[in-house]
Amino acid sequence: MGVLWGWISNKPFWQWPDVGVSSKAGVRISNDNALTCTAYYAGVTLISQTLAQVPLPLYKRLPRGKERATDHPLYSVLHDEPNPYMSAFAFKEALQGHILTWGNAFAEIEWEGDYVRNLWPLRPDCMQIAWDKGKLIYIYTVPGGEKVTLSPDLVLHIPGFGFDGVIGYDPITLAREAIGLSKATEEFGARFFANGASLSGVITHPGHITQTAEENMRKSWEEMHKGLSNQHRIAILQEGVDFKSIGVNPENAQFLETRKFQISEIARFLHIPPHMIGDLEKATFSNIEHQGIEFVTYTMSPWFARWEQNINRKCLSTADKQTYFSEFLAAALLRGDLPSRYTAYAVGRQNGWLSANDIREKENENPITGGDEYYMPLNMLPISQLGQVESPKSLKARGAASRQNMSKRLSVLFERAGKQIVNAEIKAIKEHLNSKSDFSAWLEMFYKEFTAYIIKTISGPVKEYVDAIMPLAIAEVQTANTLPDMSTFIKKYAEIFARQYVQSSKGQLKQISDTNNDEAILIRLDEWEERRPGKIAMNESVACGNAIAKAVFVAAGITKLMWTAQGDSCPFCQELDGQIVGTEGKFGVTGLAATNHPPIHEGCQCQIMPG
Secondary structure: OOOOHHHHOOOOHHHOOOOOEEOOOOOEEOOOHHHHOHHHHHHHHHHHHHHHHOOOOEEEEOOOOEEEOOOOHHHHHHHOOOEOOEOHHHHHHHHHHHHHHHOEEEEEEEEEOOEEEEEEEEOHHHEEEEEEOOEEEEEEEOOOOOEEEEOHHHEEEEEOOOOOOOOOOOHHHHOHHHHHHHHHHHHHHHHHHHOOOOOOEEEEOOOOOOHHHHHHHHHHHHHHHOOHHHOOOOOOOOOOOEEEEOOOOOOOOOHHHHHHHHHHHHHHHHOOOHHHHOOOOOOOOOOHHHHHHHHHHHHHHHHHHHHHHHHHHHOOOOOHHHOEEEOOOHHHHHOOOHHHHHHHHHHHHHOOOOOHHHHHHHOOOOOOOOOOOOEOOOOOOEHHHOOOOOOHHHHHHHHHHHHHHHHHHOHHHHHHHHHHHHHHHHHHHHHHHHHOOOHHHHHHHHHHHHHHHHHHHHHHHHHHHHHHHHHHHHHHHOOOOOOOOHHHHHHHHHHHHHHHHHHHHHHHHHHHHOOOOHHHHHHHHHHHHHHHHHHHHHHHHHHHHHHHHHHHHHHOOOOEEEEEOOOOOOHHHHHHOOOEEEOOOOEEEOOEEEEOOOOOOOOOOOEEEEO
16 A cells, blocks of 8 residues: 555545635635535536546557557556556546646555556645755655655656646636635525525614514514525514615626626636536537537646646656557547537548448447458448459449438438427417417418528538538549539528428418318327428438439539439339439339439438439
């Protein structure tokens, strides 16, 4: 066991004196009680737990690349168990919390020969750093006042920000006023509700009363009306007694605004997005993911670097420093949502630098047989089969299948947009039905305005599809010299979708409204809510992918298109399989209306490819 840890671990942390300094708000702030400020506690635990959950393996340098050094003793210390009493998570969480509370983190290093056997966390407020004959020393004060001197090779020291590069500044000292004001507003709010009948007031009596009667009257009033549980009780005043409140409304005193501002102030101090500690005022659906990425890039990455570099300096022998290094697996924090990850994987897979098993490893899945094969760009031909000849039709079909798979993966984007559109539509219709005004006239006006909302909502998924499908279509024609104007494509596609959607909704509702049956309308709305987003996802994922491919093919000079059946194709699709038409022509089969490109019916998964 470490020289110090076994000694101090028998003493609770709170037995050390909690010395604080009063802020200008009148609240005493110390390194310990700063965590009773909810915003600061949230920020400290957010950063500490985020860092703690990220694995910290030890790597061995290779001539090209690296590999995990699982056979090195330090690997298990960093990745699994720093000492017999702590998990790696608990150790990293505690030390990062120390840095954010005291500005420095310390751990005693227990060596066994040239290797670190254990790491034991130490209290930063008991550590003093000094110079002795030109050398740095660490002086640790244990309970009882005895001082123990440690040489630098026995201390893992991770400092926070500081100008001398050795000792980190105390963040509580720097943030004392912000934390003090936050705690002062909390205390104000608590006292306000404790004196809930009024903050203060004056009871007047028309005559003269004795001091004893005055005390009895005050006591009786407080017993009946003071405190949150006695709010809104009726006061009965006798003998001409009158009560006049002189309390201050907390909103008028900008109480709530001050509390909200202090959350942002503390978030700014810790370099974290405010929504991560409860302030959602400026967090939107469109920016919250990017704020999460910024949190990893600008908040966590510097902390990762501090840990990695100090561990490499202090926990590796001189010989091992040339071969080994520690590094956080921060990529797990940047995985993004499912469609974004799959799009990125597809790019890597189709360009030859990711295998199926590489991707499965990132998704925490077991490897599969044959999953270590890498593919070259364009036609996804295995590198080991470059010398073999594949028919042009087979190559084209491979590209169409890739587009169909990508469209299927991204269909959730259209489902989300469909839910958003349908929910907004249903809400507006139900609100109007409650008003009992003319439905038909309102319907025309509503959908005229709602069309713009549909276009805006559906444009996002269409753009995502363009980004994912367009590279695949370009690979099929093996050219990127002539490309269509996809901004115009996105606008046109969204407008056509909105027009068809509105026509369908208006047609259904007008047919029902002619019967003056509101109950029938509500039943139809329930059907929309349950089924319509799924139908949108199923149809538009196929239609959009094919429309993008057609635009690319036409721009590349392709004059003929071929229908290829994909998925669980029905007899109609099988009959269409291999049919070729001009780029302005339509595919058709007896019994179904002709179409420019799939789908030709609900559930159709077919694709087009260059003819």
